[in-house]
Amino acid sequence: MTRSITEPIDEELPPNFTHGDDEGELLEIALGPHHPSTHGVFRMDVVLDGERVVKLKPVFGYLHRNHEKIAETASYLSSMPYTDRLDYMCSLSNNWAYALAVEKLAGLQVPERAEYIRVITAELTRLQNHASTIGFLTQEMGASGTPLMYAFREREKILDLFESLTGSRMMCNYMRFGGCRVELPSGWLEQTKKVVEAFPRFLDEYERLLTGNEIFMARAQGVGVLNRELAVNAGVTAPMLRASGVNYDIRKVDKYGIYERFDFKIPLGEHGDVYDRYMIRMLEMRESLKILNQALRDIPPGPIMDAKAKIRGFRPKPGEAYGRIESPKGELGFYLISDGSPNPYRYRVRPPSLINLTVLEDMCRGYNVADTIVIFGTVDIVLGEVDR
């Protein structure tokens, strides 16, 4: 179902109806922008031959507020709360990506304890993101509610941890350039340990419900296959890329933060279909738990902010930096150009959700409309980040 990467992409959509063709009529419909499966406002203009998808063009921009322009008129720090609103499922990962880019730009060091806190919060974020993504996926397959509510039950426990640490469940605004905003509240680590210890039980329960489920397998296996070459060429990242068998995880490649200290594996898929993408997320959650156990065991006492980091009057030297992390959705990068003033001259977000959608048409072509919804669910996007 995929075409070679050198072939040009389609020129234009055909007219709404074509007549006099033996194959029958093509029908152009708009899936969205208020389709329940899109988790936001997103439209797919699809051309159908009966029930099969012939063409699919994603349409974005319903949630566009030009975050980049707003950030260029504000100081570096005042964009930090705004990064929460990009991918609102994973605000702590977004905070980290932005902080990392600014730290590269200004040459700031991060104290060890703060690095550990960053790893712990980012991996907790990954747990709750992957759990809810799978929940949404099953919802879209028609498993009405149950798996999603199981996932949300666990997610809520993690969001409670975030709330007690940062004051907010989802809009955490926790990291700062050169460290973190506040010290861990007393008893937080113990509570986190409890949540981490209880999590495998949820994963086992979840897997018993889904992994061998006949209906789930019938809907997922061999559907929406993404081949390796196209995945690399189209810049697809995160579980989607690894389900196609490419071993590329920025935690291992860049070793940003302190990830080289932890022992964890990168699960890889074989077929690149919907089922592999589901399985990769399941396995990644187990690896995240490994990282969490090690981090919670090793976290040292100490300061959480770089003493040299300035909060007021922060003006990095002229220059530029690109910082990226492995967010649960993919490679989240921030590209900053400083001209020596308090505001960034150029502020760019590399949105993994948007770029992973590049291959949506290639994955969906030839499948039924109902499969399109499932394939779209495994891309795992958040429209706040796609449209910015």
Next chain:
Amino acid sequence: MLEKIKTDIEAAVPSCRLEIIPNGSPSGQHSLLVESTCAVEVAKFLRDSPELRLDYCSNVTGVDWLDTETSEKVKVKTLVDGVEQEIEEVRKLKSPGYLETVYHLYSMEKKHGPVILRLRTENRADKVHLPSLTPVWRSAEFQEREIFDLYGIIFDGHPDLRRILMWDEFEDHPMRKDYVEPDDYEYEPTAHEDILAKAKQHNA
């Protein structure tokens, strides 16, 4: 590292002008300015060269550099009333602005990077064409559309160059530094006037 890549490219694409743009920040991510006429060849070389294998184009973005005016004081000797005197003169130097695209390339096979490419347009007004690198890396497809939308760079060879975030009828490019916000965000001719006129007729 970047010097070596530069010499490699010069060997493979001989007629191409390249320049290393130094980066003053502690990140040390220097970039390579590529002449736009040979950008596609350079991109293909970087992607396919067995040593580099930059198969993954991660981030593509635009930057707007305005016309800059720098003034410098120059001492000029002139004859004033038959006596030679030194007079300070202010000279203004105008350098034209340009639009720029920045490509961050990584290698998934060799796991190295980033190699940063920059392409520049001739000016900001009418000569804003650049070659599209989407035929080389599909990941640039939506990102180049976004640059076209928000900066107004026209990518020659892009398979589907349309606005992506703003609506199709929108005319300006909002990420440009000299963009002025409209007073009114209403973008479609609304039916209000017609409806009011009809209502008047009804009431008459």
